[in-house]
Amino acid sequence: MDTFPDRLIAAIDRKEYPTAVGIDPQLDLMPPALVKRYFDQYGQTHTAGALAVRDFTLRLLDAITPHVPAVKLQAAFFEALGPPGMQVFADMLLEARQRGLVVIADVKRGDIDSTAQAYATAYLGNTVQDGNLAAGFEADAVTVNAYLGMDGILPFLEAAKAHNKGLFIVLRTSNPSAGDLQDLSIDGTPLYERLAALVQRWGEGTEGRTPYHIVGAVVGATYPAEAARLRGLMPRTFFLVPGYGAQGAGAEDVRACFNPDGYGALVSSSRAIIYAYRREPYRALGEENFAQAATAAARAMQQELAAVLRPS
C-alpha cells in the first residue's frame, strides 16, 4: 500500500504543483455579507460563526479542488468557535478527503504517553488494542510539536504506520520570535538543527515507493539559507512550508526547500489565497466571488513557483 508521501507525491503529480491551500477561517476576514447572514439568523452565537465557516470552507473546497493537491486546515479557528466549530472542523476534514484532496490537520499537538496516544487517535486513528472507535477528526496527516521529545512523537508515528498516515513535526518557524528557543546554540549548532537530526532519525525505515519518510517537518518559508541547509541534512524528509504570500515569502525563498528530484516540499499559502478577494488584483471580483478569487490567487502562486522550480 502506498505510504503518505507516495500518495502526496501522486496527488502533486496529478495537479502538477506542490501546493496546499491553508484554510484559516477568521470571521473578521471572511466576506462580511456571508458572515452577517448567519449572525442575523442565529444571533451572536458560536453556531452562527460555525455555520458561516462551514459555508465559506465548502465554497473554497469546491473552487480549489480541481487545482491543488492538498489543503491544510488550521484547528485553532474552528476551536475558537467552541463545540459547533469542532463539529464543522470534523465535517470539513471529511468533505476535503471525500473530494480526493490530501488533508493536513494543522493542530501542533504535543504531549506524552497515553495523552499523545489520545491525540494521535483523534487525528490519525486508534492504536489501542481494544480501541475500535474511528478517529474523531480524521486527516491524512497532522502537525506535531516535539518539545517533549520522542515520547511525544512515538504514538503519532505508530498511528501513522497503522493507518497509513503522515505527520509533520514543527521544526523551524519563520515568526519574528522563532529564535527565542529555536536559534539557541548547542555547541555551535542551532537547536532546530539538532531537532532536524532527530526528525530524520525518527523517520528512518518508513520509506515507501518513493524515498520519503512518513515523518515530515514544518519549515517556515522565509529563510532560504536555512532551508537549504535543512534540505541537505534531511534529504528524505518531506517539508510542509507554510507562510507563502502573506508572511512575506515568495517563490525564490522556497526553492531551497525542494530536492533535485523536484519533490520534498509542499508549499502552503493561507491568507494570501483564501482572502485574495480583499486585495488587488482580485478585489474587483467582489466579495461574493471570494472562491473564484482564491482559485485565481492559487493559480498565480503556482505559476510563480513553476517559474522557479521548472525554469524553461
Add this chain to the structure above:
Amino acid sequence: MDTFPDRLIAAIDRKEYPTAVGIDPQLDLMPPALVKRYFDQYGQTHTAGALAVRDFTLRLLDAITPHVPAVKLQAAFFEALGPPGMQVFADMLLEARQRGLVVIADVKRGDIDSTAQAYATAYLGNTVQDGNLAAGFEADAVTVNAYLGMDGILPFLEAAKAHNKGLFIVLRTSNPSAGDLQDLSIDGTPLYERLAALVQRWGEGTEGRTPYHIVGAVVGATYPAEAARLRGLMPRTFFLVPGYGAQGAGAEDVRACFNPDGYGALVSSSRAIIYAYRREPYRALGEENFAQAATAAARAMQQELAAVLRPS
C-alpha cells in the same frame, strides 16, 4: 480585581491543600460497567464514549469538589471522542467552574499570531477588537507550548490580562525522553533553564495581591534537584506540577517546587486518583464507588503532602 494566582491561592487556602485532580478520562481505565451501559445503548460511537466520559467526570466532580481547590482537564481524551467529546469537554469545564473549582484546561497549544490568538480566544476569551463571542471552552487557565517563542505566548498573555485568567507554559517534563530537547546544553545551561528565564520575564509586572505572575510553568515532579533550581530562578512563577502518584513522584519529590511561603506550586495527580478504584487499598470499594475511591486517594495524597510541607 484578584489575579488568577490570587484566586488560586485563595482556593488553596479554603481547601487547605495545594492539589489538583487531573481528569484524564480513558475509556479503557474507566469502570467497565459504566462504559458498557452507554455503548450498549448508543452502539460503537463517539456519542457513547462521550456520554460515558460525561457521567464519569460529573460523578468525580461531585465527589472531589469539597476536598480539592482545582481540577486539570486533559483535552486529548475528549478530542479522541470527536465532536461529541469536545461538547462534553466544554460542558465539563463549565460544570467544574460552576462548582467553584479553579479549572485548568490542559491543552498545550502552541502557534503564532492570529492562530495563537484564536487558541487564546477558545480557552481564555476574545481579544479581537470586534470580537464579541464567548470563549468556546472557557477555563481559568490554560497550558501553552513555547517552542515558537514569544509570538506564541503574547496572545495568551493578552487574553489572560483582559479576562483575568492564567497560563502555564510547558517548561520541564518528566517523561523519559524529555531531555531530547529540554536537556540540550546552551553554553553550559540546559535549554529548559533558558526557557525558565523567558517565562520569568514574560510574567513580570503581572503580580496581584500576591507576588505571583499570571504566567506560570509546567514542571514535572520527578527531578527534585531541578525543581529546586527552577524554584530559585523564578520565585514568582507558579508551578503546575503534574505526575504525582502514577508517574512515580511522591511528596518528597515535589517539596522543592514550593516557596518558603508555602505557595508557588499546584500538585496535580490524575490516574492515581481517578482510577484509584483499580488498585489497593481502594479496590474493595468496588468499581461502582470509583468516585469515593478517588476522594479517598485525593485525601491520602493531601496527607502525604502535608507531612512534608507542614511537618509537625
